[in-house]
Amino acid sequence: MAFTDWYVEGPSFGNCNCGYSCPCQFEERPTHGDCRGFEVLEITKGHFGDVDLKGTKAALLYAWPGAIFEGKGEMQVIIDPGASDAQRDSLRRIFHGEETEEEATHWWVFRAMCDKVHDTLYQPINFEADIEGRTAKVQVGDVLTSTGRPIKAPHGGGEHRVRIDIPGGIEFSIAEIGNASTTANAGIKLNLKDSFGQWHFLKHGPGGIVH
Template identity: 75%
Template structure:
């Protein structure tokens, strides 16, 4: 099957309700048995067919009643209102796992495991992040606010740095891990406090994570 030629590269930040060592990354049951969270991406380089996606931003909210692989979830895409109509359409299709080889990206998997796809929202997305410093501040209209910071060891000693390395992963190969908190009031509500935070440079195309 021929897919639209697309590529997206940019810095991504996310927060879910799991503990700092997110079990999903290790093929285990989520910390609380279910999965709720969001991710946001600022595209530094990208296109969808002839549509330039550089400088665009989008977010994805998701929730499953159990582990992701059991399905029955819901998801909602939010595209920055500054995007053009063509950019909006492109980002929505990519974030919803379209124009992608089967199981090649986490977006494809998320969509396959969701029974409910809520209407896409178009809202201003303000995002500032530093991957190496594990910091982030996100505001999406008046419906979502999120912050990220380095993990602080309970016994003191300052910031703790840890990374997850997944060769052949469908979302990233290396991600920085920290602490994040998120409040969201959309079709999917979030109230996350000091739970799993994730920072990484995302590189996706129709065949999955681009290497190099």
Template identity: 65%
Template sequence: MIDWSIESVTFGNCNCDYNCPCQFELRPTRGHCRGFEVGQIEQGHFGDTSLDGLRWALLYAWPGAIFEGNGTMQAIIDERADERQRQALIAVLHGEETEEAKTHWWVFHAMSSSIHEPLFKPIDLEIDIERRTARVASSSPG
């Protein structure tokens, strides 16, 4: 496996009323799961490829609880990433180059039967840890 590490500030949320019941083998609040996570890499590498400063987002949807599978996932990768960085982030976000069930990305990918091709877009992200607020937007330039 390729040696990789990511230290990032992240924000994530799902459509449940609180916490994430799926993590405790409970049913989602509304019977289905819709979630996302977004992050900015403060320091990271994938082999000898630097990932410092790049942003990423993942969108998820499951018809029931995550552990029941049959989900859909979409990765959005910072358009500023070069080709090597893009391939590295795809591998990490799709749970590759890791031991089975070692990361939540591996689990979420394994529980998804529909994996959309990654998008490469600008990601505007502001996270204020102290105030516990975040804002994210992605759009096509122009």
């Protein structure tokens, strides 16, 4: 099957309600039984067909009552209003897993496992992140606020740095892991405190991660 030629890359940050090891990455059940969180991406290089996506920003909120693979979830895309109509349509299709090979990206999987897709929101996205330093600050209009920082061991000793390496991953190959907190009052509500934070430089196309 032929897909629209698309590609996006840029810094990505996310926060979910699980512990620092994020059991989903190890094929285990969520820390608290359910899964909910968000991710944000600033596209520094990208296109969807003839549409240039450089400089656009989008976020995705998600929630499942159990493990992701059990389905019955919900999701909502938020796009920075600075995007043109063509860019908005392109981002919405990419984040909904369209024009993508089956199971090739986490966006495809998320959409397949969601029964409910909330209307896309258009809110200004302010996003700052230092991937290697494991810091982030996100403000999405009046609907979402998130921060990220390095993990600090309870016994002291300063910052703790750890990464997750998945050679065959569908979301990332290597991600920096840290501490994150998020509140959101969009279609999906979030109240996350000192849980799994994830930083990586995303590179995706119709066939999944681009190496």
